[in-house]
Amino acid sequence: MTSISLLQPRFQKLKTLRAMAIGLAIGFAIPALADNLPEVQRLIKQGQYPQALEKIDAYLSSRPKDAQGRFLKGLIYTEMNKPADAIAVFTKLSEDYPELPEPYNNLAVLYAQQKQYDKARTALEMAIRTHPSYAIAYENLGDVYAKLASQAYDKALQLDNANSTTQNKLALIRDLITTSSKGNVKPQPAPVAAIAPVAAVAAKPAVAAAPSATIVTSTPGAASASPASKPTAVATAPAPAAAVATPTPAAAPTAAGSDDVVKAMNAWADAWSRKDMRAYLGAYANDFDTPKGMSRKAWEQEREQRIAGKGGNISVSFDTPQVTINGDKATAKFRQHYKATGLSSSTTKTLIFVRAGSKWLIKEENAR
């Protein structure tokens, strides 16, 4: 119970961060307290690491647990070529936020730089375990496997390592909040921002949580080449708890044609968070596939009981979805963050929408 009460403020901070990122992306005036982070990012971009470190330390002095700040600190140490310090930061971060794949990934990058490929492998496998569709981690893991293979061959065949000159650097992730659009697609144009420091820091897709964000994170391939959704486990949405509306930040649109789908998702998550049962149930199509084949009525009652019938706040948000549209059907895959009194969870979810006039309604809801 104590751990849960500890979790809550943390979550609030994350949201604050996201809000700041919105401000950044849209170009709003930035509140005095929060301007530290974009400033830090700017300093990193300019290569002024000692100054960036100073700022981030100041920032963290009042929020020692802040994930985004600590993540940036790890990045600064990495850039300053202080791998031991960077490893310490990312290790602690991964212990405090085991659900985040990015710290694991960056730990792996640092370990790989030190040729500690076994540790790099373990870290990447953790990243993938926390976030099963994480293309950068997969790519990095592939490279680590190749490195480990090369080491094994060196030992097997007593090679003097002459062939390791072709060392390709693993991709460091520069954004903390995972977007599922990185998931199943190769990190091509947009996610390259995550690899190449040249990409504009101010417009990071990962931290952009507003529909108005300008950066599109999914690649062209995402719309057509998304894997088939698995209709196996039918969603029993994270259940208990009840109300006090906390409007949740919505995710960025994924591709030009999918704005409407994302809008529908935002409305759905919003209604859920506000415990607005009419709006919530209205997001579902009449022929929605209810879980375990229960009747529509029974399902609606269950949802009512679990959403409106619980005390306390509910907050539902999601990372940038990966949306595939195929005629009148749309599939959205994303990571859903659910938070209520006594329960918080992050799940990978797939919503299948059908077009009804100008609206998209939920036909299937699958969680894994």
Next chain:
Amino acid sequence: MKLGRKIALSGLAVALAAGAAARLKDQPATTPVTINELSAIALARTTPDASSQGSALPLIVSDSGPEEALTRILAEIEGNRLSNALQLTENLLRQHPNYRLAHLIKGDLLLARKQAINTFGALTDAPADKVADLRAEAIARLAAYREKPPADFVPRYLLQMQPDQRFAIVVDTKRSRLYLYENDLKNGGQPRFVADYYVTQGKLGAEKLVEGDKKTPVGVYHVTANLPRQKLADLYGSGAFPLNYPNEWDKRQGRGGSGIWLHGTPSDTFARPPRASDGCVVLTNQDLDVVAKNLQVGLTPVIISNSVEWLSLDDWARERSELNKSIDAWRTDWESRDTERYLTHYSKRFKAGEHDFAEFSAQKKQVNAGKEWIKLKIDNVSVFRNPGKDEVVVVTFDQDYRSNNLNNQMKKRQYWLREGNQWKIIYEGSA
């Protein structure tokens, strides 16, 4: 992609298996039976009743080596359970961190996660000779694990051990294998299989002839010393046991060279390739340590063969009794002081030291003329067949000679050669 990997990797397993098969086919059908035929025989015999497994001579199989793990790894690869295979390989490496063959398999399994691979040792530009060495080791080990010597067959060479020889060693150079046998005195001195181990032989194979030919000798030897690790260079690993190469027979055949040892492995590797030494027989350190416990300096026979011949226990008993009869006939004919009869036991090609048969028989006639009686006792007889196409056995015993004018006790060694249907002595001398 997944399918491609599966095919490529079972290719790896198949490549290994095919190599093993080809290798077995290469083996000439040696006189009695080869071991794989034997396994088939044993299998055919034991299939009807599995109970024979627990019969009088149970097989004690040495599974301390990596053969079992390698076999399981290959099975996992063939079953396309590559994660299991990798895990088993990593376990094996935890056990033997310097095991190069396991590192190679690990490399292949990891590389297979990154790209399709289609051969054993899939690294681009891998040094072909080193990959070939490791492949050869894998094939030798897997084949040995598949084909254990059956319990009711024994190496033809171990006809009779003297009672105080507790163990005997038989090396099969073609199979890169060392077999440890116990002298089972409770069963009339039958050789009882204890364990077998992977070994390395000379770079250029067996049948040593001259100094520096990088070959392992073939013959009947024994260990002559125990050199402790502290006195040895790292190359020899955890210990060394020199052999008495060249023995009397080798010298007579004009074979040269020296310094043929049984020894361990340097610290930078768990095992050496099947053909890598300058003629020594090399074990892994852990195997040498186990074998060393059973070695008696000056006693334990070490018989090295190109390709071990195996006899059923019936045939083994027949050969043994035939030789014992010949030896006893020689003894009684000597006691009879009938020199002509006594000399029928010697080959016309007999030679001992400087003496040929004519000189030897003249001297015997002269000595026997002065004898009123002779009593000859022989004890601690060992009879070992010399590997090779010539039918030669090495007979060693304690001889207690008494006569009216001379008593003499000595340890004697004779080489008997089969001429026609009779065993004849072709060399004798003190041992």
